[in-house]
Amino acid sequence: MIVAEQKPFLEVFEFVKPYNKVLVLGCGTCVTVCSAGGQKEVDTLTSALVMKSEDEGLKQEFLQDTIERQCDREFIEPLVEQANACDAVISMACGAGVQLLAEMIDSSVRVFPALNTKFIGYTREQGVWMENCRGCGDCVLHLTYGICPVSRCSKGLMNGPCGGYSREGKCEVDSEVDCGWILIFNKLKKLGKLDELKKIMEPKDWSLASTGMPGKVERKDLQLIEDDA
Amino acid sequence: MMSPLEKALKEGKFAVTSEVGPPKGTDIEEMMKEARELIDKVVGINVTDIQASVMRISGLATCIKLQLEGLEPIFQMTCRDRNRLALQADLLGASIFGIRNLLCLTGDHTLLGDHKEAKPVFELDSVTLLKTASILESGKDLAGNELQGSPSFFKGAVVAPASEPVEPQIFKMEKKIEAGAQFFQTQAVYDPGQFETFMKQVEGFGVPVLMGIVLLKNAGMAKFMNANVAGVFVPDELIKEMASVDKKDRKKKSVEIAARLVRQMKSMCQGVHIMPLGWGDVVPEVIDAAELA
Numbered sequence: 213m214i215v216a217e218q219k220p221f222l223e224v225f226e227f228v229k230p231y232n233k234v235l236v237l238g239c240g241t242c243v244t245v246c247s248a249g250g251q252k253e254v255d256t257l258t259s260a261l262v263m264k265s266e267d268e269g270l271k272q273e274f275l276q277d278t279i280e281r282q283c284d285r286e287f288i289e290p291l292v293e294q295a296n297a298c299d300a301v302i303s304m305a306c307g308a309g310v311q312l313l314a315e316m317i318d319s320s321v322r323v324f325p326a327l328n329t330k331f332i333g334y335t336r337e338q339g340v341w342m343e344n345c346r347g348c349g350d351c352v353l354h355l356t357y358g359i360c361p362v363s364r365c366s367k368g369l370m371n372g373p374c375g376g377y378s379r380e381g382k383c384e385v386d387s388e389v390d391c392g393w394i395l396i397f398n399k400l401k402k403l404g405k406l407d408e409l410k411k412i413m414e415p416k417d418w419s420l421a422s423t424g425m426p427g428k429v430e431r432k433d434l435q436l437i438e439d440d441a
Numbered sequence: 442m443m444s445p446l447e448k449a450l451k452e453g454k455f456a457v458t459s460e461v462g463p464p465k466g467t468d469i470e471e472m473m474k475e476a477r478e479l480i481d482k483v484v485g486i487n488v489t490d491i492q493a494s495v496m497r498i499s500g501l502a503t504c505i506k507l508q509l510e511g512l513e514p515i516f517q518m519t520c521r522d523r524n525r526l527a528l529q530a531d532l533l534g535a536s537i538f539g540i541r542n543l544l545c546l547t548g549d550h551t552l553l554g555d556h557k558e559a560k561p562v563f564e565l566d567s568v569t570l571l572k573t574a575s576i577l578e579s580g581k582d583l584a585g586n587e588l589q590g591s592p593s594f595f596k597g598a599v600v601a602p603a604s605e606p607v608e609p610q611i612f613k614m615e616k617k618i619e620a621g622a623q624f625f626q627t628q629a630v631y632d633p634g635q636f637e638t639f640m641k642q643v644e645g646f647g648v649p650v651l652m653g654i655v656l657l658k659n660a661g662m663a664k665f666m667n668a669n670v671a672g673v674f675v676p677d678e679l680i681k682e683m684a685s686v687d688k689k690d691r692k693k694k695s696v697e698i699a700a701r702l703v704r705q706m707k708s709m710c711q712g713v714h715i716m717p718l719g720w721g722d723v724v725p726e727v728i729d730a731a732e733l734a
Contacts, residue, residue: 369566371566371613373609375604376671397612406612412569415565
């Protein structure tokens with residue numbers, strides 16, 4: 213899922229300080245799972261905003277809601293009217309949700325992000341989420357037996373490891389971070405497949421990845437065709 | 442036309458190389474002085490590439506400066522800061538100045554240096570950078586376009602015999618050779634027994650290896666390297682030996698240790714790469730004491 217983290221509370225408060233009627237909008241998918249922007253977080257943030265606002269003697273009105281997700285029109289549609297009646301919306305979704313929301317409501321209504329979107333990852337254990345996918349657009353997980361060299365290697369090397377791994381198999385950047393390539397190496401060694409690592413892996417085609425122009429995935433077979441009336 | 446380094450190795454001579462680190466700033470007087478003092482004793486001088494991710498003068502500019510004075514640079518290239526366009530451009534750029542020696546490395550991560558907010562590149566790695574140089578030499582670029590004139594390099598790479606585990610290093614060494622590596626300089630080695638074991642595993646690859654030596658400045662530095670520098674291990678006896686002398690005798694002891702290590706290991710390899718880390722003035726002494734002159 214997409215993993216995000218909350219911006220500092222005071223930063224978010226400063227965003228909406230100049231606005232009278234503010235909607236705090238949560239997202240029920242990824243950011244609920246990583247406890248950043250779901251219903252619970254909406255409740256907490258809204259309560260804190262109300263208290264801080266009163267503290268500062270401001271006459272603000274805070275509304276709150278949480279929808280299934282903010283990256284699909286069908287879930288935003290039903291609350292467009294309510295959002296347009298506000299002066300600002302704090303979106304507790306990832307960057308994708310914040311933007312679609314901003315696109316669908318009046319541009320006179322300011323949209324503010326409550327989160328910093330961090331990465332695509334998984335829940336390692338309760339309260340800990342780790343990055344393991346960088347959306348490079350050209351997956352090589354079949355070659356590395358399920359361990360991603362782009363996201364698990366700090367340098368994203370295709371032919372690792374570099375010379376920086378420690379005796380404990382940790383990355384030169386952080387002694388708590390596993391060297392992704394030592395993980396790959398050890399797994400292949402265990403499976404008797406080390407020979408497969410002897411093949412030189414070519415540099416990635418970055419034109420397929422998210423680092424180029426805004427990515428687009430199209431399925432013509434799923435698109436709506438206009439009737440020839 | 443072969444570079445002196447390539448010629449020495451081809452002729453079976455024990456090749457000696459050293460290195461200079463470009464400064465952070467435009468005052469290159471000291472670095473040039475060091476290079477001029479080294480050149481009589483070595484067949485090549487490595488120029489580090491933004492070593493430790495600490496911003497300094499570019500390696501290419503420094504290599505050109507050395508080349509113009511006949512100081513035989515070995516152009517170290519990392520993959521940390523430049524994409525395939527810039528790397529190819531710099532390879533061609535080095536070539537037009539007659540720079541032949543190349544050392545391809547992956548490079549330290551930006552998070553280790555003094556500009557931690559920088560965006561790391563690492564589009565190529567040491568293996569694919571070597572391959573890129575080889576491709577340029579064949580008259581094409583990475584996109585398959587024909588070149589208007591192609592470069593010619595003596596291509597090298599790095600291996601760290603003291604890495605644990607060492608197997609991945611040996612694996613990668615084979616890949617580097619396949620990609621075009623024609624010589625290796627090792628990360629610092631301080632254990633002749635361990636180096637011998639390593640060399641027995643790789644001598645069959647048929648590519649010359651220059652053992653790396655980093656001059657120990659004090660016991661603290663040795664301990665620091667053991668704790669923080671991957672692929673380097675200074676045995677206890679050497680740490681004790683460094684600690685056994687007064688501050689004023691440390692340089693002398695450092696030279697003694699370095700020379701001894703070279704004498705112990707020179708029969709196992711084809712050359713030595715001396716990394717002085719600021720003590721460039723004693724490199725000639727090390728070379729003499731190691732009976733390499």
